[in-house]
Amino acid sequence: MDFKKLPPVQEQIMKCVRCGKCRSVCPVFAEIGNETAAPRGHVFMVQMLRDGKVEPDQDVYDHLANCLMCETCSVNCPSGIDIHQLNAAARSYIYDHNPTVGKELIFDTLWTNPALLKTSTKFLWGAQKTGLQNLARNLGLMKILPGDLPKAEGILSSIPLRSGRGRIKEVNPAQGDQLYRIGYFLGCGTDLLHPQVAKATVEVLTRNGCEVIVPRETRCCGLPHLANGKMDTARKLLAHNVKIFNEYDFDYIITDCGSCSSALSYHNIEFVLGGLKIEDQAFAFADKVIDLTKFLVEVLDIHLPENPQAERCRVTYHDPCHLANAQGIKTQPRELLKRIPGVELVEMAEANRCCGGSGTFSVTHYDLSMKILDHKMDNAMETGAAYLATCCPSCMMQLQYGVNRHKWNCQVVHPVELVYDYYQSLPELAKV
Ligand code: SF4
Ligand code: SF4
Incomplete structure (x- = not known):
């Protein structure tokens, strides 16, 4: 193009x-x-x-x-x-x-192939034990790895061994009467870095009358490629995902990741695929894509059963840029949090100011990313919250690093995890 x-x-x-x-x-x-x-x-x-x-x-x-x-x-x-x-x-x-070997390896070979990407995160999991910097140096990888990766190794310090795909089934039937058939777009960040979010998403959706299918051939949404000068690869990934998801008859295509839903949105697809023959199929696909919190609040209108014994907890919310700026989704995650009995939502100052993570930015521009993160953490810590909620795995990773960096006693979560935990805390009869 x-x-x-x-x-x-x-x-x-x-x-x-x-x-x-x-x-x-x-x-x-x-x-x-x-x-x-x-x-x-x-x-x-x-x-x-x-x-x-x-x-x-x-x-x-x-x-x-x-x-x-x-x-x-x-x-x-x-x-x-x-x-x-x-x-x-x-x-x-x-x-x-100006192509480089490092970027071709990361963005074309690894990040287009879910199996290889998963293998490489297991490799990173092993590397956490020995120190990524030492490992990369010993393998001679320092020259081809991007930017500030050695400095940023702490950001990648908590990669779980088992992925989201390893924890959830491909087909998950609705509990009770089925209302909707959902295609779950399980993005790389949730799958590999926050598999507990994938589990919570599927549990909450099935509990509320949704059949949830997780197409195994799903590939990356292409946003990391777009941010790293790999627009052609982003285009191929989008075309692949459109084809895979259009083979099913889904009512909605849901993702819990703000970056994925923005990459799969009409506006981005028009930019990346504009003029290609598959434009109509791609727009039909984009019409079905919806953020998880928006779906739970506006389509399902979920209300959680009361539990007088529900623990009270203070929660603050960070707006992911790709959800708030790219899609204007700000009220729905907050509304979902407010609907969880016991949750007190406390706004931080400048909640929609970027956390500095932005996918790979914290790795390629570590020092600058930390300055932006420190502003975010100052605002977040002032709330005295026990939970810092957000709807993007990249933000979650960055904010968790900020929490550790500032030695703050706070847990970083996706709102759906709090919904799931609430269901889990209910007495047996109220769960059904
Ligand atoms: S905000 Fe003003 S200066 Fe910036 S791109 Fe738009 S018109 Fe140009
Ligand atoms: S506001 Fe600044 S950092 Fe954000 S997209 Fe625009 S130029 Fe980039």
Whole structure:
């Protein structure tokens, strides 16, 4: 696909009026304070790239990569420019001129193949015992691994041995009368890093009248590829997932990961697959995709049985950028939390400010990511919550690292885990 002909590149750049609104909300600019790291600077840079005034080289890539893809700039741009899409398109264009062995290995070989990805996380699980940095050094991997991985090894420090797929069945019948047939899009982050969330998702959905199918051939949603200059691979992954899920007759396609639901949304599919022959099938697929908390609150309208003995607990909520900015989903996760008896929801300041994780950003830009994380943790800790809830496995991993880093006695959870735990705490008769 021709970078210069992509709609954001061809049509949107000219709408920039240089107002600087995007700059004023950008979490990276807030830390770096340099125009080239600001979204307005990125727009200008992409324009120069398009017009051949700068070369598609690593320097330009590095400037553009100082970005979390959090979409805060895009939702605040008065001209409606999809600044993050401009950035992603430009990164791919530059990467195609400067491919690297490390990225091909990680994003094309491992991250397109669920079995290999799972094997590599088991390898990481083993590496945790010896220290990732030592292991990578001994194997000579330091030269090809991206960015700040050795510094970031603590972020990957709690990889479970057993994946989500290993804990849940492919077909999970509804308990009681079946209301809906659900395709569960089990993303890599939930599957490999937070398998307990996958288990809770399936249990809560089946308990509430949903048959849940977990297609075994599901592959990554493609968002990590898009953020790392691998747009062609993201396109192939999307096309594969569309084909797999469209073979079933699902009422809804649900994911508990804000990044996955944004990658599978109409808006992103239009950007990544725009103009391909399978566009109609892809839009039919996107029409069915829905975030788990939105489904539980707006479609199922779940209400949990009262339990006078329910323990009271204070919970605060962090908005994942790909849920709040990319999809406008802010009230539904909060509403779900409020419906759990005993939960007191306490808002943190700037709940929709990025946590600095953004998938692979904390690995490629460790120091910058930690500055952004520390702001988030200051706000979160002020609430005195016992639980820090969020709806994205990447945010969960980053926030858990922040909790450990600040020695805060708090548990990072997905809201569905609290729903599941509540069901588990009910006396036997009330569970049915
Ligand atoms: S907010 Fe939009 S119009 Fe204003 S400078 Fe940024 S990209 Fe340009
Ligand atoms: S996507 Fe986020 S980090 Fe990137 S330029 Fe926009 S506001 Fe800044």
